[in-house]
Amino acid sequence: MTMGIAWTKTLGKCEYMSDWCNCSRDRNIKEHDFTRYPQLIKVLDLFVLWTTMKSQHEDIGQLKAQCISKSLNELNPEVKGSFIAKDASKLIKTEPEIFKQFSLIIVSELSEYDLLALAEIAWNENIPLVTVRTYGFLGFMHLVFPEHTVIETHPESSIDLRLDCPWSELIEYAEKFKMNADDSMVLTHTPFPVILLKAAKIWKQNHASYPSTKDERISFQQAIKDLLPNVAADEENLKEAESNCSRLFRGTLALKLFMENEGKNHLPLPGNVPDMKADTESYVQLQRLYHNKAEADKQCLKNYVVTLCSNLKRRMIDSEIIDIFCKNAAFLKVLGTNSLKSHFNSSPDEQFSSYGIMIENACKNGDNQLYYLVLRTADRFKTLHGRYPGTVDENFESDLVAFEALFDTFLKEVGILDANYHAKVKEIVYAGARELPSVAALLGGIASQEVIKLITHQYLPVDNCYIFDGVTSTSTSFKL
């Protein structure tokens, strides 16, 4: 039995908070702290890699768990590594309680029955489970958790200028700019939101609503140009105004829906302003305007929170968290996956009937998703024959036939008779369940990245499967 379970217990201060709009996060972990957990990568690396790591040959004959624990501690003296030198399969059956103490469980090698049993324990305790494995040039990872919440998703852009419904200070600010002035210095220093606001004002005199069709958008862009007849078409701020146009209207439609449904409410203003061509004074003024409005929104929200918390007799939420919440209000994310059980139709003996469409597409396109099914077939083969296909030289040719036949049986069950998959199915037998150090290191890196995302509640984890093909160096993520 290969020792193949890693558990993480104390990775920094990971306190779990669920009393804030179902969103939990770790207050102590910021973006930069992503660099704080390199030891995790090495653990995963070591786990998947252990057969080659035996090259530390004084370790041969020692317990793998013990050696890993030792190496881990050497890597980072602050890490407390402990180990249980027991058969994981027995442990899951006889001492399931042991697993309930962990914040997260990583599985790198378990039989399908044991994996399912462990997944049930984790699921019922709301513990995220990460399964990760390599198989020749293939790598596979699957995340399973009932619920995962993220406030700080770190989107590429979180800018919301609110130009569709400017508040009074913003209108006043825009009024101060005189667009028909011949002074090109003034024109080139007019921030693009001002240009857009002015164009929108003129537009609204002739139209009932903001432009939503492509044609209306083109004529709106023309209106911007008409607004500044004397300015050369290549002025940077003018270009900024034009290109921001389409983003604004998409936002408008989404916001309109939100307003209708949520009772004339807006999300709190994030308060940031993009870089733009403008002189420092007008830029800083504009920036201060947005900042103040965001502060005001935040204060409103804080007042609500105070009332809510006292009504519900809950602990007051830290002001710093409200700040972060407001900045990310448009990007909050709640994720959840299906349980592993649902993929096995309650028993691993049942086959892929629920994957009809996925199998059909994968076979048709010959894409990487097919490898998921092929790997599942390999597990099935192991359950039937007591070993993975292609692992014994003498049986290689007969395994090849038997494995393809087994895969074909599965496909026939879902009604697929002809598919472009043979090279990928054969590849599994040729791989012989071997672990390549490079592929193991890659999956170790991928899995630790996702583990850190799950533990810190920062950034978005993959939803929820990932396959890497080391032959073509391509990868695919897909939802199970």
Added chain:
Amino acid sequence: MEVDWPDRWQNVHHYLKRAAPFSVEGFQPGSEVIEYLHECSICIIGAGGLGCELIKNLAMTGFKDIHIIDMDTIDVSNLNRQFLFRQKDVGRSKAEVAAEFIMSRVPGCKVTPYFGKIQDKDEEYYSQFTLIICGLDSVEARRWMNAMIIGMYDEEDPSTLKPLIDGGTEGFKGQSRVILPRMTACYECSLEMQTKPKTFPMCTIANTPRLPEHCIQFASQVQWPEEFKDKKLDGDDPEHIQWCLRKAKERADQYGIRGITYSLTQGVVKNIIPAIASTNAIIAASCANEAYKLVTGCAGSMQNYMMYVGDAGIYTYTFALERKEECPVCGSALLQFEMDKNSLLQDLIDLLLEKNEVQLKRPSLRTSSKSLYMQAPPQLEQMTRKNLEMKLQDLFTSNEEINVTDMNLPISLRLHVKLK
């Protein structure tokens, strides 16, 4: 001492025992390729975040003759991700410590460190390797290495073909690629894809600021935490940015640096991209995987560029980057401009510096008969400096061939300027 105990390399040998569905055409399985894996010589450039991962991966894969080059010494800030280094190693050469570590842990693996610059070594040195892997954070060093392996390649002599595998990371983003001289796109072909670097080493920020960005980072990363111990710097708070702007300006004045603006201050404060250990692990693993396939042929190489983004889910995109016909390194580079005959030589140089696809730093120009402007040596620079203020029509004829070189880059460009 027998270092190869039974089954030591069974995993990496497995794919070398028989031809598999994805082996390259003509792949010959058996003992010869197995020996080749263990005997071939690999050069790793860079012993930092990527380099540490690379050397570990290659040693584990069974490469037994590894050379590693790095000019840097170990800093405390490296320890969190450059896992071959320990506190006691601070101040020592990265290449040397990495080599010692691997040799102490992986019996039978010989690692030869070189503590110095890649530019110290010549063609003869680089021709001893089967392939070269770069794990660098410097565009200049990559350009140099790329030009070196392309210059070395003689189409008549296959032994001069040195594949280059290049890895790079920035925060959650990364890329790995395989460069085969004159067969795939080279580093220079895709120079336009480079974004300008926005992060700087702490020692530069603290001791040798050159750019306005350096002064701003000093204000935001050193002075702010000193002044406001409990307050976090908020990139969206104008008061905070104003404070950094003022401090950065003071520092810039002290060093005679110009160009600090409000928007630059904000851009720099908000755009700090940390090195992420997992991204390094992923990219280095991909590079090592390509090395294993290239050396053995047990599977084909990636086609030929993989980009990776890991902040929202996991995304990779692998595609065949096309060669550029006019590439100054692997193609027949010819730049063609059209300029007013009364423009000055300085205008031409300014125009050259703006060209993103060649990214020159200090260009020198000469025609077949005379030097137009030479950056070095100093005497020549002084002699040609007056030409900068001369009109183009007084210096060369329309479309006369001009040779452009750059003292920091191993490239030379042909330039035709049509005077009108």
